[in-house]
Amino acid sequence: MGKEFEIEREVVLPATPEEVFAAVTTGTANWMFPTPAPEPDSPMVRNWEPPHRFTVRQDGEDGWFNALDFIISARDGGTAALRYVHSGIFTDDWDSQYDGASRHTDFYHHTLGQYLRYFGGKSAVYAEVNGPSASSFPTALESVKKSLGVAAVDETVRLELPGLAPADAVVDYLNPYFLGLRTPDAMYRVFGRNNFGGTVDVSAHLFGGNAGAERAWQSYLDGVFTA
Missing domain, CATH: 3.30.310 (TATA-Binding Protein)
Structure with missing residues (x-):
């Protein structure tokens, strides 16, 4: 039986909201892994508000879902704050899956910061x-x-x-x-x-x-x- 989870993080990134929005939508291969470019009119895209919010959600049978929400705001000094929420349902070994997903999230967000600081504007x-x-x-x-x-x-x-x-x-x-x-x-x-x-x-x-x-x-x- 599935059980809901939520992983929430807030990080400050060395880039503008526009640069962060591009990185989390069309530039994921630069810091995470390649994902399909989102289509703003797709039913999976719940929020498309460049450069401040991007939300995608996939729904399945028996109430299963997986959702990613990126909320981006400008900060002083040309930086941006990213509030990230990953929610959904794990169906097997909840504790292990949650622990793994949570730790991966921290590593990916660190890598996003490294990309923006040292390779921003380049494609990998x-x-x-x-x-x-x-x-x-x-x-x-x-x-x-x-x-x-x-x-x-x-x-x-x-x-x-x-x-x-x-x-x-x-x-x-x-x-x-x-x-x-x-x-x-x-x-x-x-x-x-x-x-x-x-x-x-x-x-x-x-x-x-x-x-x-x-x-x-x-x-x-x-x-x-x-x-």
Whole structure:
């Protein structure tokens, strides 16, 4: 039986409301994952008020629904406040799903801020890599951190991935569940989904000069967990 949930966040972002609205509607591949461009007249789009509000809701059988509400307001200094509400119904293992969705929300919003601050106005090529089944054990993400030499947020580490030119990367996010790495032309997001019953996965937001990044990360993950 399903149970309703609501995840609410408010973040301040280093961009104008217009820039934030574009990022959460037509630019999701730059910081999250690609989603279809919304059609303002679609029944799923409940609010389309550029640049201040965007709401989308999908309804299913037996009262099931999933809704995302973005409310954007201008702040001093060319910044914007985003109030975000994700609501819906989880049907299985409510506590685990809620925990996973809540923690992913924080990581995605952090990545949105990184995109707007360091890559605003640029469009990314998006790539996604799934770790092997061997990366599903409880300490799998810690193995990745150790392999990369990651110890603390804001430090710089040298990325040397198979087949990809070495690059310095800033550790912009670090906790037991996720790792964020930012180079001058890319953001790499490492998801410790081993904490939620999955594998260690990587998404790459590539802003230029990153040919072969998807293959490099796949080779890297395979190497870490099959050695």
